Amino acid sequence: MPVPSSRRWFTAWFHRRQTAVRLLVLAFLATAFTAQAVGALLPHVPLLLAATAASLAAEGVLYRWQRGMLPLFAKSHADLTVRHVLRDLLLVIGLLRLGEQHRETVYAPLVAGLLVCYALHCATQAVSVLVRRSRTLPVVTRNIDASELRLSPAPPVLLRRPGHRLLAFGLPATGGLLVTVAADAPVAGAAGLALSLAASLAGLAALLLRLLPGRRPAGEREVLDWFDAWLAEYRPTVGLYFSGGASSAYQANMWLEPIARLGGRPVVVLRERFMVQKLAPTDLPIVCLPKVSTLMRLEHSTLQVLIHPSNSGKTSQVLRIPTIKHAFVNHGESDKLSSCNPYAKAYDQVWVAGPAARERYALAEVGVEDKDVVEIGRPQLDAVRPYAGPPAGRYTTVLYAPTWEGWDGNPGNTSVIAAGENLVRALLADPGVQLLYKPHPLTGSVDPRAGAADARIRELIRAANRERPGTRPQGAAQLARRTAELERVTAVAGRAGADPVERMLAQSAPEPGRAAAVARAAAAWDEAYWAALPPGEHQIITDARPALYSCFNRADLLISDVSSVISDFLASGKPYAVANTSGLSEEAFRVAFPTVAAATVLAPDAAGVPALLEAVRHPEQDAFAAARAELALRLLGPAEPPAQERFAAAVRALRATARGHRERMAGRLTADLPGQRRETRPVTPPPGGPVG
Incomplete structure (x- = not known):
């Protein structure tokens, strides 16, 4: 049945309307800057004042209702910082043009003060980058006590965003210059500049204090030593490994509860910092290891098994760790080709729900051997009522x-x-x-x-x-509660x-x-x-x-x-x-x-x-x-034993395989092999004990 032309017309109209609104905002902002330039060059005080006010109003509309246009301005190198500098520059030009008719020597200090404001902005931005780098740790955690790392609250958001900071701190200076242009009152410009300078100095000082030795978080070496100590104390046995985009978090979330019900000492290993907050509420300890060099520290931990709910480009990095066995569980099974990805042969085992998936891999001939396929059911489906x-x-x-x-x-x-x-x-x-x-x-x-x-x-x-009017039941209040x-x-702990x-x-x-x-x-x-x-x-x-x-x-x-x-x-x-x-x-x-x-x-x-x-x-x-x-x-697969039990049994069996591999490798390292150098670094013995 073809789509009615009215529907096609509505969709096209909707997209045209969005485009028209964006073009209107862009045209208004461009017109305001053009009018401001004309008013500054003539000079024409009413036009300069009106255009500057219109430009500031357009900024408010842009950030309140048209935030989708911000990336377009950034790509065009016309971001908030550039626009603010241009706005103040045109005011200065207008001020100096008026000075030709009045008192240029009086206005020159105001221009110098404005330049100092921008110099402070650049200095503050440089210090802000240093603060951000000092707070970028090689390991990010959740549900783990990391108080030893001298963690502290983040600087105010305003100090971390250069465009917003310049607009907020520079607004008094811009307002003072507007009054100066309108009323020939240099005192107003000086007062505005003084406020902007004071705010900029205060922001710079607040950031500089965070660079003092006792105020910054632990350094990279200290953090890595702490992480090694945590691994040695916690002694993880099985982990969930995940890497992906923001919209793919559900793939990991569906495995959090089955992992938690295993018992033992599970851990979640992530690669992207933003993903730490994307995971659903869980009591599991979470570690994010963005760098490959940090990830490799897991090789000498007690971690024996990693479970993978998805493939990603960064999966190959963790598969290089020989002391860990890897199982691919996928985030769902279907007849689509993606459920039989040839990449699956890179894992030690592929865990599937039932016999159909085993047959699917055999028919696909992607290199996954039948002996490496383990049927575990779908533990998540306990929540589905019959x-x-x-x-x-x-x-x-x-x-x-x-x-x-x-x-x-x-x-x-x-x-x-x-x-x-x-x-x-x-x-x-x-x-x-x-x-x-x-x-x-x-x-x-x-x-x-x-x-x-x-x-x-x-x-x-x-x-x-x-067309189907309904009466809302009395449960609306209960739903709100x-x-x-x-x-x-x-709620995620911590402020926004x-x-x-x-x-x-x-x-x-x-x-x-x-x-x-x-x-x-x-x-x-x-x-x-x-x-x-x-x-x-x-x-x-x-x-x-x-x-x-x-x-x-x-x-x-x-x-x-x-x-x-x-x-x-x-x-x-x-x-x-x-x-x-x-x-x-x-x-x-x-x-x-x-x-x-x-x-x-x-x-x-x-x-x-x-x-x-x-x-x-x-x-x-x-x-x-x-x-x-x-x-x-x-x-x-069968209803008995339950999928969670089969999942736990698969984890126990693969852990045993990992322990056997480590023991054999440790034995080889201690043997005298002619022509080979012996490795002197000890391999941490894995703990025993069942999981689940």
Whole structure:
């Protein structure tokens, strides 16, 4: 079904409107500077004053409503600092031009004072860089007591941002010069300059104090010695290794709880500093090791196993450590090629959910040997509730959770572009459906068509809600209370302007029982969220909460694409459907993607949606119930022993392999081998004991 021209027109109009607003702001700012230049050169005092005021007002609009334009100015070398200097320069030109008619000798000291302000700004920026470098530690931690490193609060945000600092400290000088130009009052200019100079000197002094030996954090060597001592004292046994972009944190978050339930001495190893705050609340100790040289210090620790939920460019760096065994667990399993990446053969073992993934690797022939594949189930799926029968209420809740478009341009990756709007229209046409739309966070990041289709789908849902008036239940107040409680227990310690060093100080150790409190608050929030929805109101879910598994528990039916979402949903035993936008026939589609074996296959025109809804409401018409149970066993493995137990057993076995390897290597190092030099550095003996 083609997209209506009205929808295409709306999307194009929306983008044109955004572009028009940005061009308007740019034109206004350029006009203000041009008028200021004309007013300074004539000189024309009213024009100079009006243009300067308009320029300052445009700055406020830019930072309040059009922050997306800031990178454009920065790339054009016209950032806030340059604009502020130009604004003051034009005022000085106007002042000197007036001086030709009045008292140039009186105005010259004001110009000199302004130059001193800029010199102080440059000095302050240089010291700010030194302070930032002194606070850039080689190791960043969370949930670890690092008080020995002389950690301290970060300097005020204003002192760390040169453009904002110049604008704030220079505003009195600019205002004083404006009054001087308008009223021929040099005293006003001198007063403004004095305030700016005082503020600049105070900021410079505050930063210089932080460079004193007793005020700066520990140096690199001291931090590394402390980290080695912490490793020796904590004696980690198993770790979660993760590297990625800001939007990929969910891949690590889904493994935090299974790792924590292992017991023993687990640790999380990150590579990007920003990721320390992206991880979900956890009691696990977290270490971020940005440099390869620091990462290599793990080689002589007691760490035996690292678990990898994703591949990244930095994964190869940690795989070089021979004393650690590495297991790839992925962040989800599907029939897509990315689930059988040839990179997987670089790991010691590949841990999968069930037999289907083992077969997938064998068929893919990417170099992963069958002996290195271990079936552990999916420990995260303990939170998914099993099927409890057909919809009991007035509404059938349908979760539409398409995946993103991927990197390879395959039209079968996502249904959003070719089928999304048709599916949503067909679902909204049924008055007994409540739709939950949860698109993948990366939707539209590669193909603009996916982003545009997503925007149109959201507008369809909003329009349907406007036509379906609902009364908000009494649970709204309860939801507000639960939200406040959840925000309280999950709040990141430290103020908003904190840097990594200050956060290390504020997050030195979790409160006892914090993880359990977060779990209780999250469960209570979920219950309050669903209770507070108006009956039948459709939802667009893009925030972290409610989580995907919470949506699983709410839904009676899932519609998705070939992705790990359908594999996980099988744990519920509920009906599901897969959109076929691959161009293959239904028969070929089922053969190509085994996870579709127990699904209703929907064509891009969504013609099969009414019959699908009938099968959900009347289980006797559900032809795939037995197939879903069989497929769940193949994809996720048996229900007994539980997945968490199988996961822990796999960790114990790989730890034993790592210990055996270390013992053999230690024996070889102590043996007299002709023609070889003996290594004198001792290898720290790993601790024994079970995990889990």
